[in-house]
Amino acid sequence: MTDTVRAAVDEAFRGEWGRVVATLIRVTDDWDLAKECAQEAFAKALDTWPRDGVPRRPGAWLTTTARHRALDKLRRGAAEANRLRDLAVTASGDDEAPEPDDVPDDRLRLMFTCCHPALPLEAQVALTLRTLAGLTTPEIARAFLVPEPTMAQRIVRAKRKITGARIPYRVPPAELLPERTEGVLGVLYLLFNEGYSASAGADLVRRALTAEAIRLARVVVRLLPDAPEASGLLALMLFHDARRATRTDDDGDLITLADQDRTRWDRPAIDEGARVLDEALALGRPGPYQLQAAIAACHATASRAEDTEWARIARLYELVARLTPSPVVELNRAVAVAMADGPAAGLALADDLAEGGGLAGYHLLPATRADFLRRLGRVEEAVGAYREALELAPTEAERRFLTRRIEELGPRGRGVGATDRPC
Template sequence: MTDDLTAVVRQHWWTTVASVTRLIGDLEAAEDAAQDACVAALRQWRQARVPEHPERWLVSVARKKALDAQRREAKRAEKEAAAVRDETRSSIESQAPAMVDDQLALIFMCCHPTLEPASQIALTLRAVCGLTTSEIARAFLTPEATVAQRLVRAKRKIREAVIPFRTPDGDGLAVRLAAVLRIVYLVFTEGHRSNASQAGTRPELCREAIHLASSLATMMPGEPEVRGLLALLLLVDARRPGRFDAEGQLVLLDEQDRSLWDAAKIAEGEAHLASALSLGRPGPYQIQAAIAALHSTASTAAATDWAEVAALYAELVRWEPTAVVEANRAVAVAMAHGPTAGLTILDRLTDDPRLEAWPPFHIARADLFSRLGLIERAAEAYEKALSLSPPVPERTFINRRLGELARRGLGPGAEKR
């Protein structure tokens, strides 16, 4: 029961923060009020029941708590009076149409160009996803103290620079677009593979990211990367029904029941991708969407055009020359040209500290070792991934694979590499 209530509260965290920030213009105070409202909800809903509209309940309580705090602490009576007038004009019943606008405004505030990129990301994941400092640190392989300092500095800068809570237009929109797209992508990523959820996924964040990408596409129909991002999110999310079995166990892409995939989302994603490509200005989100489309349209894993997937990843590396993209390319190369070819690429990345602390990297190496019959090396790689505290479904998956390796034992050709 407690876990269910916590999930409900967390689902509505960022709409609560966004609504209160719009009311009082202070992100840090809005977070405090939202936190107080969440605590009150967990306490009251255990005793009674979850209200019919939990989001409205949380927003209403958080706004009242924020105004109470402002009345106690405001140094200027005019500021308090303006806040009270705003509260009077804005009833809870009228909030629903403004929710997406508030969420976009919150993201644009967090992506203000006066903030350094790392702080933009940390601040948005805190305000939008409700992640704790330690969860953000784990997600980006960064010391917790560093993340905490970034959050403090970013909130101080927003307060001191009086950064407005609104969605910019014109040049202001264009300047922040790349950062905003990156943030929406990261919100989706946290939903798709979540360290903060026992289930290993947070579908509500995936839905919110898709809604935001769709809103941006409506605002900026001539920006191909906006449509590329929307296409990517739709195509990846379409596979969500097949990612876990009935027991909540993780199912790898090549083992998924593709009849469970959402055909309507795939069609919508392909349409947005075609629209983006027709504009003639390619970019990394369009490339990733093209990769996702190849997966989504293949009838089986074996039918996937892996050579084309590998070629697209090679192009993506030109746009985003990161170790994570290179690791993903290695997996595609392994599928197209054999596990040895993929391992050759992964072996060149083993000294990268970010990948060393990233469980999927070691899971990929373990899989390729296993395909080559290198059982002990595969087991070592799985154990390394397990030591990095991956999400629960990944831990279960790794333990299952370790059991399979133990049953295979050291047969012919299974010598150490």
Template sequence: MIPDRGVEDLLRELAPQVLGALVRRYGQFDTCEDATQEALVRAAMRWPSEGIPDNPRGWLVTVASHRLLDEVRSDQSRRRREDAIIAATPQSELLGRPADAEPGADRDDSLTLLFLCCHPALSPPSQITLTLRAVGGLTTAQIAAAFLVPEATMAQRISRAKQSIRASGTTFTMPEASERAERLRAVLHVLYLLFNEGYTATNGPDLTAPQLSDEAIRLTTWLRRLLPDDGEVAGLLALMLLTEARRSARTTPDGALVPLAEQDRSTWDRALIGNGVTLVTEALARGPVGPYQVQAAIAAVHDEAEHMDATDWPQILALYDLLEQLAPGPMVTLNRAVAVAMVHGPSAGLLLLAALESDNRMVRHHRLLATRAHLRELAGEHTAAAADYREAARRATSLPERRHLTARAVRLTL
């Protein structure tokens, strides 16, 4: 059956609301999540031909609740779980259509669900997969395809993540105000990682996995509706839009990587750039300034340059100086080194990179070698640059990146 895009989009929008309603009522995140997925599948099969119900959210909650209750009743070995759910449910709701959540609770439930999926008890990969499944409404098969792993492997990963949530004893409540900011940072980091994996895939034959970056943008857009006054949420969304705007220019028709300096900027998506610039401009004006806003500002400077030589590198360097104060780290230093090289010359950039060569987080990373190769090439050190390109290619796990780096090395030795 060919999926109805309108129905599919609606179901993904309702997925976190329905799951949130069930978890709030029954507890048992893992079984509620399974029941929600069952209801979503049933709706996807029936709604395109039968029509969307007048209250689609209530329909899904009803079907999922009945599925959940049927499951616990059918398994006598889980009598304690049944008793707990029965005790939490009014008798009238066991016999008839369960009452839907109050309309005003949708927002809090959805946000609480996102915080739960990004719980610190979970590893970042588990946070990402659980967010895609529970909040994004993607099926296990869709997530597995996006990450190029077998469906059974992804199912096990999701199952372990749900077991970890249960073992942590976490209740379905918003984090306390004292820890909410820290937990929101974890949520934003998960969405950031998800987007990056889609924009530059870690493994596999393709440079990008558009379904992952598209989903990251969709979820971040949704999160911004929930938290419209948060500058870092707006900053992250702006960063995604400004970066996504270049996607079509990043590869040739045969999938080869095209570096920023060589991209056809006429193919960049000007609508996305305009939206991203507006978002980050408004966020910076409101304050306080955060790392995602600064990264978005850097992306905006790149996107607004008509060609590489028109790039305002002094402004980019100033922004990286600020970013290094707000969120110091080896990747920030790596990118700042490029800006330093463009403003003060490649030798100055290479001096900064030298400090990273003893950093255990970067010493085996192909990006350090690739960046050093680029700066050595700018400095005219072609033999050393070619050696760095070859070693970076050997360490890269993305096939398009490996081919690109190898081609750079070959070009310097001709």
């Protein structure tokens, strides 16, 4: 196989996978069959394109091939007769039936399609991330802080509900977009988070995911200019992404927020984030994404780490917790309280979270406790907490960071100083 053909297949997979799967789901009402036939179509492309050449419209070729494969599978099952008749009609040509074009971006249209209000919000987000965004079940489970089998069961149940209730798989018209916006924003938020702080692997940042999340968020803001949470989410992404180049060094090692070179932060992105956030807040309907963006703005606009308004950040996290209670939000609030009122105050909050069990297995809880203990001079306890975090850390960059902290806390307790929480 030539490099050109391999590159064509890879590009088609990135650009067409979601479309092919969505088409098959719509015409078969079977999520598993759709994914299976889509995979077989890409496998066939690897076999035939080197011989026959890359088709002029790779997406149409893949869709037609996958659809024909689904037709063959359904033909062999007498119990599928009704769906077979439906599929045979749609298989008569390569062109798809027209759908509403209120959503201008193909991938975003599919996300609005997946986020059906008949499903619980968490199921909407998880199913869309798995089907269209390419995230694995373990990655989605880590994002929701649940065991992998639990998340797998939730995705299966969501698929069964769609099939059992015969929920139509089609792009909603413009007037129905608002009822699906919360789910779509949840998808983009978690897609960005996975790119910003990867749940596994050698690299801390997966740039392709963060860039795609920002791109799609811009489209949503243009599509729904009166949805302040969409603008808040875009602002939040811009503030965080502005620090991308300074979060790791040339060796891929993590650099804490306090130690990042702020002169290298992307000022145009920060300025855009501030403008977008101001426009959102002016609508007078503050929500969790806007509040989180306001927190990120405190960091992004502080010219020095010591100028950060930690007391304000702590108050903002308290507001976020009221709107969307979450142990992760409470952990972030503990960090802000520790910076504003001292590590003992933060440690008390973190210990309460540890006793509650809501963050069991989440590496940033022992890492944060270790930082507080280190700053209090309780070196032996800090080392123990760092080791606990090390066992749970998902990426190589974070494991190297935690290992260095353990090594620095030698017998004489070297390294006791400012916060080491990676950001």
